[in-house]
Amino acid sequence: PSWGDAAELLLLESLGTRRHVMAVSADGSGMRFISYGDGVVGSVALTDDASHMAFTYQTPDEPWDVFVSPTNGYAPSRVSDVHAGVPRPEMGRTRLVSWRSTEGFDIEGLLTYPVGYEEGERVPLILNVHGGPGGVFSQSFTGAPAAYMLQYFAQQGFAILRPNPRGSTGYGKDFRYANFQDWGYGDFRDLMSGVDHVIEIGVADPDRLLLMGWSYGGYMTSWAVTQTDRFVAASMGAGLPNLISMTTTTDIQDYLVGHMGIEFWEDYERYERHSAMYHIANVVTPTQVIHGAEDLRVPFTQGQEFYRALDRRGIPTEMIVYPRTPHGPREPKFVMDVSERILTWFLTHLDSEAVTAADGAR
Structure with a gap:
């Protein structure tokens, strides 16, 4: 999605059945997770200074909504409720x-x-x-x-x-x-x-x-x-x-x-x-x-x-x-x-x- 700064490239990558944002060092020295846990992160947009990101997040049981989080210290906060009021029948886990x-x-x-x-x-x-x-x-x-x-x-x-x-x-x-x-x-x-x-x-x-x-x-x-x-x-x-x-x-x-x-x-x-x-x-x-x-x-x-x-x-x-x-x-x-x-x-x-x-x- 972006260069975090001159030292890191931020990318969105599949990791098994999950998908997350990671930061890769420009000099190839290492990699760190920006987001983590179960589920799928997508549609990532970053602030100009790459200090915060907005993204969608979903799991097998919950449809996507929009979240925001700092890029240093993952703390997702939901900012939308797109599917509020949409009837949902019982689902298989x-x-x-x-x-x-x-x-x-x-x-x-x-x-x-x-x-x-x-x-x-x-x-x-x-x-x-x-x-x-x-x-x-x-x-x-x-x-x-x-x-x-x-x-x-x-x-x-x-x-x-x-x-x-x-x-x-x-x-x-x-x-x-x-x-x-x-x-x-x-x-x-x-x-x-x-x-x-x-x-x-x-x-x-x-x-x-x-x-x-x-x-x-x-x-x-x-x-x-x-x-x-x-x-x-x-x-x-x-x-x-x-x-x-x-x-x-x-x-x-x-x-x-x-x-x-x-x-x-x-x-x-x-x-x-x-x-x-x-x-x-x-x-x-x-x-x-x-x-x-x-x-x-x-x-x-x-x-x-x-x-x-x-x-x-x-x-x-x-x-x-x-x-x-x-x-x-x-x-x-x-x-x-x-x-x-x-x-x-x-x-x-x-x-x-x-x-x-x-x-x-x-």
Whole structure:
């Protein structure tokens, strides 16, 4: 956001699932926290002398408001009440969880419980994969509008696990680079070990596992259904199942080359090895495809390829196309529509007992 003075640069950075302001010495000698604790700091503005800052702050349970604090001696004071009087239904609580994956990787994630969850109850679990792959799930308000309405699913009796697998931002350079030339392998193990962890702690029902993700999360959704039959149903949002055709059609043409480390014509096998389309014969999971008609980042044809292949194989599928939509829904009616479409898809493919339970929670 600013130079604090000639000696320090102030920056806003993800630190695991949190986000805070830090001061980095200009000479590289050290770093100190300006803000700290759980939650997410954002939209930082500093006084001319950088002695005070205004910022937004939110947690999984509380929406953002504006705070002020000195930059030397963090003492946040709330100065707005933006959401006063806004009705808020009962919410499912969210907590930070962690587990050991393969190759010694320690993985964090955020687990949102169903509304009214009782200890020891096993419930359907949705694995939600973030985009990027350099994205990160942070401790932001879980009732905020988004393509995936977390509390909407929690109100219907679902738990939601949002892991930060290798390749995510906020865990250092080595972790960020750990999926280089390895899409679909180590990161997939991180995700599935997280699912196993939520089963082991007695929350997830192993027979009622669901999967959804957008962009790279959509890639991982397409990949997962070619690698495992553990999910009852899946929903791929703006996914990229074919890394070769993605490279030649996306508006960020160097993106996959950077991750694969080589041009596809120099090593077709490498791109094919990491593309769900080249493993399509393995899919048995009912898989929904969602895409924006005007998506240039992950072109519409990526979703079309996967949908056509699934349909030709006789796998239960449907494709939902949002008109005028780029790489993610923007129009409010479309944002509101996505989660309802996914919920309907999931309930259709869950066993009748699960459908009855979820219907009763509405």
